[in-house]
Amino acid sequence: MPLFEAVRLAFSSIRAQKLKSFFSLVGVLIGVTFLIAVVSIVQGMNVYMTDKFAGALIGINTFSVRSQPNIQMGNTTEEQWRQWQRNPRITNADAAFLQERMTTPVRFAREGWNRLTVGWRGRDATDINVHTVDASFFEIKRWDVAEGRFFTPQEVTASADVVVLGYELAERLFQGRDPLGQTVAVGGLPHRVVGVVAEQGNLFGISLDKFAVTPITSPVRRLANRPQIIDAFHVQADDLPTMRAAEEEANALMRVRRGLRPADVNNFHLETSEAALSEWEKISTILFMALPGLVAISLVVGGIVIMNIMLMAVAERTREIGIRKALGAKGRDIMAQFIVESATLSVTGAILGIGTGILLAFTVREFTPLPAAVAPWSIFLGVGLGVAVGMIAGILPARQASRLDPIEALRHE
Amino acid sequence: MNGPTDAPVIRLEGITREYVMGTETVRALRGIDLTIARNEYVAIMGPSGSGKSTMMNVLGCLDTPDGGAYWLNGQEVSRMIDDDLARVRNREIGFVFQTFNLLPRASALANVELPLVYAGATARQRRQRAEEALSRVGLGERMHHRPNELSGGQRQRVAIARALVNNPSILLADEPTGNLDSATSVEIMRVFGELHAQGQTVILVTHEPDIAEHARRVIVLRDGKIDTDRLHPVRTTGAAA
Incomplete structure (x- = not known):
């Protein structure tokens, strides 16, 4: 099955259960929000501290x-x-x-x-x-x-x-x-x-x-x-x-x-x-060291939630899997379908997280004297992490789905 | 089509299939020998426990026999691994189920396109062939409806269109009228009759004698063996096999 087809299918599954899908991707959303917001604020502070603070208070060179x-x-x-x-x-x-x-x-x-x-x-x-x-x-x-x-x-x-x-x-x-x-x-x-x-x-x-x-x-x-x-x-x-x-x-x-x-x-x-x-650098180093931990915890939790949702989806859609297998889907077609669905779910969470992260960064910039500058690399990293978490979380459910016996699956109510 | 037209589309030799249920071994099929020629219209009958369902699963390549050999359209499928069986199901077999087994969230068109997705057809080919198949079963006007917007008879027509869309060697229908009222059943059986008249090999699995009457050849299973295998006299249109 072509990837495009699989992604479209995944979106239709996600749309069919909007609320459940949303809750399942909250973990990834929070993780990526953290990533974008913290990186934006720390990087913004870095630029601010080097350019403005140091320049204004002491002078350049x-x-x-x-x-x-x-x-x-x-x-x-x-x-x-x-x-x-x-x-x-x-x-x-x-x-x-x-x-x-x-x-x-x-x-x-x-x-x-x-x-x-x-x-x-x-x-x-x-x-x-x-x-x-x-x-x-x-x-x-x-x-x-x-x-x-x-x-x-x-x-x-x-x-x-x-x-x-x-x-x-x-x-x-x-x-x-x-x-x-x-x-x-x-x-x-x-x-x-x-x-x-x-x-x-x-x-x-x-x-x-x-x-x-x-x-x-x-x-x-x-x-x-x-x-x-x-x-x-x-x-x-x-x-x-x-x-x-x-x-x-x-x-x-x-x-x-x-x-x-x-x-x-x-x-x-x-x-x-x-x-x-140097003091600011100490603070920003600590923030950057704590960041992967914060993000990792949210993503692991998010991944586990997605895995559970996908396991439920496999159970609920056993009959669909049976139909697909009877019509000629190979084990790997079913596997790909569920992994793509899991990744799509997770990336949707990541993209929402990028949105809320940027929003958070702008809010901080508007309402506090702290500056914020969204780092493009953190956006790419956010999407990449979304794909990775989704794919990893999808492996187990997808494997379970791909191994279903078509006769049993078709009999499933 | 592969092979010469006079070669049988299905040949079973000494097929056995056993299940272990708890401590007991159920011998569902105890040595089936059967040949079905191209463009036959066969009904497989039998009381429950006769091995009818197992027979249907083996014929449909959903299950592999423990013993014996099964040639489908010239290929020995009894020795195949899962992925090859999936390919055979996709290319050679069109399933029609009692409960229709349509994907509820997909339109009629998308349901009919499904086998073509796994056959690797392009979007344009899929659409064109799915539309043709739906027109063939008289549903050209309702392609974009979802299953829950269609009547039982219409759903079964969608399922038949889906079964036909890959030009399979056999159309394998498992109690196709089991969930339909008698008027609709007649309508669906007429569709099978028409497809047979157009050259399609049709195999019905049913326990209803009325339905089996539509077939040219009726095979009755009992205790995992073929009990009787007889031909009906020609009733309506189409030539006898």
């Missing part, structure tokens, strides 16, 4: 020299925490030392940071991230200008009291009016707005556009750190291998500068996006 980690994921021991607290702060001199001695072609930018109130004409925005930076910081962040311009190295040298605003902060303070040339109070100190950064959206629901940037020499720097102290020294390379070389070089130079012996641990921190991502 960038590392930062800090006294302690800025981004922490996962657990930190009490001891580790105390160790970081004891680390000496990074100074302008440290930055200058590195900048002078590093041979790898890189871009540098110092940064000081504080959370301050920014106000204009009596309207205040509290808890705004204020970065005091070198002009090269804008290049490292790869920001675009929405209005005006970024400040220049000359303005940094001249300690100009200028400020560049994040998109949302500008919207909130000026509410559609032109912010350029206006004077805002940053931590109470007057700064002239020269530019607005293009909108960046949000990360896990937290806005990336509520910030202000001033020159590292501007008056507001006094509110961030004591004189000569900075929070971070950013180093950016054009590509990943160069960054790695630069990182090694910076590490060695910092150890020399801090007078560390070979056995001493670093009393500074080199922060890369990889380090920030």
